[in-house]
Amino acid sequence: MSETRLVTAAALIIGNEILSGRTHDVNLKFLGVELNKLGIQVREARVVPDDENEIIEAVNQCRKKYSYVFTTGGIGPTHDDITADCIAKAFGQKLIHHPVAEKLLRERIIKMGNEVTEARLRMARTPENADLLINEVSGAPGFKVDNVFVMAGIPRVMQAMFQAAIPFLERGVTMLSHTIGGYVAEGAIAIELESLQNNYKDLDIGSYPFYFGGRPGSNFVLRGPSLGRIDEAAGKLRVIISKLGGDPIDGGVVVPEDKGN
C-alpha cells in the first residue's frame, strides 16, 4: 500500500428527524474525525429521508464513487426502519434473517425476559451476503455489504458498530492539521494566504473568519499528510499574521461561533 494512497468515504445519514431539524446529527463529526485517524477521508455526506427510492439512489451513487460508505439510522424494529431493505435492493440481494444475528438477538430478547416475536426479530434482517458488525452495546449487530457499512443512528450504538467495522477497512494516509488564529481580517490577508497556498499545494489551507470581542479575526487551518510541511508553512503564516499586526495564536482563537463563510 502506497503511503499516499487516498482512501475515501461518504457518510449517509438516514432519517426524517435530521432533515426536519428535530434531531441534531452528531455522527458525521465522529465519522470525520475517527475515519481520518485510520487514514480515510470523508469526502461527502448526505442526509436523506426515510424513503426507499432516496436511500437506494444515494447508496448506489456513493458506493461507486468512494472507497467506503457508512450509513447511520433506520435499522431498528419499527415500520420506519427501512435501511436493511434498501441496502438489499441497492445490491440486488435477497433480504434474509441472518442466522448469527438472529441467534444473538434471540439470546438478548430472552435474557431481557421478553417474548421472541417477529417484530423483535426484525433487527436480524440483512441482505443475504452481509458480514455482521457484532458489538456489546446493541442486541442486533450492524452489518456490511461489500463497501457499505450499515450502522445505527443512536450515537453510542453507532460508535460500537464502528469499532467492529475497523478490521474491515483499508488504511490510507492520515491528514494532520495545525490551526493558527489571529485578529486579522480575511480581506487583509487573502492575497498572501493564497500565495502561501500556491506554494504549498500538498496542504489544504482553510480560513475560518470570526468576529469576537468587537474585532474581526480568522483561524487558519493547515492540513496535509506531512507534519514537516505543515510546520514549515505554519512558520511563514505566523510571519504574515504578525506583519499585519495580529498576534498569531497556535491552536487558534477559541470563539463561541466559528464556522467558515
Add this chain to the structure above:
Amino acid sequence: MSETRLVTAAALIIGNEILSGRTHDVNLKFLGVELNKLGIQVREARVVPDDENEIIEAVNQCRKKYSYVFTTGGIGPTHDDITADCIAKAFGQKLIHHPVAEKLLRERIIKMGNEVTEARLRMARTPENADLLINEVSGAPGFKVDNVFVMAGIPRVMQAMFQAAIPFLERGVTMLSHTIGGYVAEGAIAIELESLQNNYKDLDIGSYPFYFGGRPGSNFVLRGPSLGRIDEAAGKLRVIISKLGGDPIDGGVVVPEDKGN
C-alpha cells in the same frame, strides 16, 4: 396555490471543515425548522468539500430535483471561498462584480477604515443574473440565482441572509408535529405502531428509541399537515402505550442522547 402543494428544498453545506469533523454544522437544523415554518420541506442535505466539480455537480443535481436549494459556506474573500464561481459555472453564467454588492461592500470597507483592495472586493462577485440577499449583518450580501440561494457559513450571517431570502419563497404546507414518549421498547410496540401508521397515511409516524435511567423507551413523533389528524392519532397512541405498561408523556421523554436508530 393549493393548500396541499408540496414545496421542497435541499440544503448544501459547503466546506472541508465540516467533513473533517473540525466544525460541527448547525445550519442544517436551522434550515429544517425555519423552512418548515414557511411550508417548505427540506428533503435532502449534502455536505461537500471545497472542490469545484463536487459543488457544481451537487448544485445541478439538487436544483433540478427540489423547489429550492440553500447553500451555506464558501462566499468569503479567501482562496478557499469558491462558491460564487461554482454557482456561476453551474448555471453557465459569467461571474461579475455585482454593482450593488460592490457599492455596499466599498461603503463598509471605507467605514471600517480599510483600504479598498481587489481581495476585499472579492465578496461582491456573483453570477451575472443574481438577486442580492441584502442584510445588516454582513458587509457583502448573499445572493440567489433562479431557485438557488447562496448564503454564508457563519450561522449568524447565514440567518440574516435567510431572512432576506424569505420574500422570494413560495409557501407550501407547514408540517405540524406532536411527540409522545414512553418507557416502551420499540420491539414491544412495533406491530401496533405500524398498524397506526397504516391507518394514518397522511401522517409520518417516527419512532426514536432511547435507553435512559436503565430502561428502554421511545419517543414517537406524529407529523403531518392536519392538527386534527395528529390529535386523533395521538389519542390512539396514548392508549397503546398505556396498554403496554408505559406512561405516555406528551412532549416526549427528554433524554440526553436521543436519535433514531
